[in-house]
Amino acid sequence: MELYASDTKVHDEARQGEAFESNGPTKHFDKFFYIESYGCAMNFADSEVVASILENNGYGSTRDAEKADLILVNTCSVREKAEQTVRKRLTEFKKLKHANPGLLVGILGCMAERLKSQLLEEEKLVDIVVGPDAYRSLPDLIHEAGTGQKAVNVILSRDETYGDIAPVRLDSNGISSFVSIMRGCNNMCSFCVVPFTRGRERSRDAFSIIAECRDLFEKGYKEITLLGQNVDSYYWNNPETNVSVTFAALLESVAQIHPSLRVRFSTSHPKDITDEVLFTIAKYPNICKYVHLPVQSGSTRMLQLMNRTYTREWYLAKVARIREVIPECSISSDIIAGFCTETDKDHMDTISIMKESNYDYSYMYFYSERPGTLAAKRYEDDIPEELKKKRLQEIVDVQWVLSNESNKRDVGKTFEVLIEGNSKKSENEWMGRNSQNKVIVFPKENTNLKKGDYVMVLVSDYTKGTLLGKACI
Numbered sequence: 138m139e140l141y142a143s144d145t146k147v148h149d150e151a152r153q154g155e156a157f158e159s160n161g162p163t164k165h166f167d168k169f170f171y172i173e174s175y176g177c178a179m180n181f182a183d184s185e186v187v188a189s190i191l192e193n194n195g196y197g198s199t200r201d202a203e204k205a206d207l208i209l210v211n212t213c214s215v216r217e218k219a220e221q222t223v224r225k226r227l228t229e230f231k232k233l234k235h236a237n238p239g240l241l242v243g244i245l246g247c248m249a250e251r252l253k254s255q256l257l258e259e260e261k262l263v264d265i266v267v268g269p270d271a272y273r274s275l276p277d278l279i280h281e282a283g284t285g286q287k288a289v290n291v292i293l294s295r296d297e298t299y300g301d302i303a304p305v306r307l308d309s310n311g312i313s314s315f316v317s318i319m320r321g322c323n324n325m326c327s328f329c330v331v332p333f334t335r336g337r338e339r340s341r342d343a344f345s346i347i348a349e350c351r352d353l354f355e356k357g358y359k360e361i362t363l364l365g366q367n368v369d370s371y372y373w374n375n376p377e378t379n380v381s382v383t384f385a386a387l388l389e390s391v392a393q394i395h396p397s398l399r400v401r402f403s404t405s406h407p408k409d410i411t412d413e414v415l416f417t418i419a420k421y422p423n424i425c426k427y428v429h430l431p432v433q434s435g436s437t438r439m440l441q442l443m444n445r446t447y448t449r450e451w452y453l454a455k456v457a458r459i460r461e462v463i464p465e466c467s468i469s470s471d472i473i474a475g476f477c478t479e480t481d482k483d484h485m486d487t488i489s490i491m492k493e494s495n496y497d498y499s500y501m502y503f504y505s506e507r508p509g510t511l512a513a514k515r516y517e518d519d520i521p522e523e524l525k526k527k528r529l530q531e532i533v534d535v536q537w538v539l540s541n542e543s544n545k546r547d548v549g550k551t552f553e554v555l556i557e558g559n560s561k562k563s564e565n566e567w568m569g570r571n572s573q574n575k576v577i578v579f580p581k582e583n584t585n586l587k588k589g590d591y592v593m594v595l596v597s598d599y600t601k602g603t604l605l606g607k608a609c610i
C-alpha cells in the first residue's frame with residue numbers, strides 16, 4: 138500500500154481503503170478481523186488503536202475479508218463521494234454473510250458518528266456502529282451484536298485520546314508512522330463536518346506521545362508524523378506540575394529523541410501556526426522542512442463565509458513569514474472550488490493566491506455540501522456541479538504548472554533522502570522522500586543501501602510528481 142507517514146495524500150477520501158495485517162510478533166488467535174480504512178490520516182491511525190483493542194480481546198488481523206469473523210470499515214464523511222464509496226463496500230460485505238452467517242460487519246469513524254444507528258436500523262447494512270470516541274467499547278459491542286442485540290455507541294467524549302493504548306502498526310513499511318497528538322476540532326469552518334463527527338478538540342498527554350515516538354524509534358522507525366486536525370493548537374497541561382506544553386515544545390521534544398528520527402506534522406491551520414513553531418522547525422535539521430497550510434480559497438469574501446478567520450492578505454503574510462524563517466521549506470495547500478456564492482472573481486482570487494503562494498503541491502476538491510454544517514444551514518449550495526468541476530479543473534491545471542516548476546528548480550540540487558522501499562516501477566530502484574516531502578527515485582546500483590537508510594541524492598530529472606536522481610556515494 139502507498140500510505141507512508143509523510144504521505145499527505147491521506148487527505149483524499151477517494152483513496153481506496155486498505156486491508157491491513159499486523160506486523161507485530163506472531164500471536165495465536167482463534168478469531169480474525171478485517172479492517173478497511175478511508176479518509177484522513179487520523180482514521181488510519183485510529184484503525185491501529187482499534188487493532189490494538191481487538192488483539193487484546195483475542196482477535197488477530199487478516200487481509201482476507203472472506204476469512205474474517207469481523208469486518209470493520211473505518212469511514213469518512215468529509216465529502217458525499219466518500220460516503221458513497223463506503224455504502225458500496227458495506228453492500229459487498231453484507232453479501233459475504235451468505236457464506237458465513239456468523240460474520241459481523243461494523244462501521245467505525247466519521248460516517249458512523251454522522252449517521253448514528255441509521256445504517257443498522259433503517260438500512261440494515263451493518264451489525265455494529267461505533268463512533269470515533271467509543272472504540273474502547275468495541276469488545277462489548279461485538280458481544281452484544283453476537284447475541285443479536287443492537288450494538289451502537291456514538292457517544293463523543295471531551296477527554297478521550299486513547300493515549301494509553303499502544304497502536305498495532307498495520308501494514309507498516311517499518312520506517313514511517315503516524316502518531317496522533319490530539320483529537321477533534323473546535324474551528325467550525327462552515328463547510329466542514331469534522332467538528333460534528335470528531336467532537337471537541339482535546340490534546341493527548343505529552344509524555345505518552347513522546348514515549349510512543351521513542352518506542353517507534355527503538356523499533357527501527359525513522360520518520361514520525363504528528364497528527365491532528367489542527368496541530369498548532371496542541372496544548373496540554375500537566376496536571377501534576379501545572380506546566381503547559383505547546384505544539385512548538387512538543388515538536389522540539391520529539392525532535393530531540395534522536396537526530397536520525399525525522400519529524401513531520403499535519404495539519405496546520407494558518408491562523409494558529411506561530412513563529413515559535415517556525416523557529417523550532419528551522420532549528421532542528423530532523424524536523425522536515427514542509428508545511429501543509431490549507432488556504433481553501435483566495436477570496437477574502439469566501440474565507441469569511443467559510444469561517445476561516447483570516448483574510449487573503451493575512452494568509453499571504455503567513456506564507457511570506459514561513460519562507461523568511463525557513464527558506465528551504467516546501468508548502469502545500471487544500472483548496473475548495475465552487476463554495477456557496479463563489480463568483481468568477483472569487484475563483485480568480487484562488488488561482489492568483491496559488492501562484493503567489495507558489496505551492497509545491499495542493500489537494501483540490503469541489504465543494505460538497507454536508508448535512509448539519511454551518512454552510513448547509515446558512516447558505517445555498519448554488520454553484521452548478523458543472524461549474525464547480527470546471528473551476529476545479531482550472532485549479533488543478535495551475536497546480537500542475539506550479540508543481541512542475543517546483544520540481545524543475547530541484548534539478549541539480551542534492552537532497553538527503555530517507556529510503557522507504559523499492560520504487561513502484563522497479564526492484565532495481567529505491568524510492569524515498571526528501572525533507573520537503575518530495576518523492577525521489579534513484580537506481581540501487583549495487584550499493585549496500587537498505588530501507589530506512591539516509592542517503593544524499595543528486596536530482597538530475599523529474600517526471601510528474603517524482604524527482605529522479607543518483608545516490609552520491
Ligand code: SAM
Pocket residue numbers: 148177215216328329330331365366367404405406431433471472473502503504505506507
Ligand atoms: N483540519 C484541516 C484544515 O483545517 O485544513 C483539514 C481537514 S479536512 C479533513 C481536509 C480538507 O477537506 C479540507 O482542508 C478541505 O479542503 C476539504 N473539505 C472539507 N470539507 C469539505 C467539503 N464539504 N467539500 C469539499 N471539500 C471539503
Ligand code: SF4
Pocket residue numbers: 322323324325326329330331332366367406
Ligand atoms: Fe474542518 Fe476547519 Fe476543523 Fe479543518 S480546521 S477539521 S477544515 S473545521
Ligand code: F3S
Pocket residue numbers: 150175176177178179180212213214215246247330331334335
Ligand atoms: Fe474524513 Fe473524519 Fe478524517 S470526516 S477526513 S475521516 S476526520
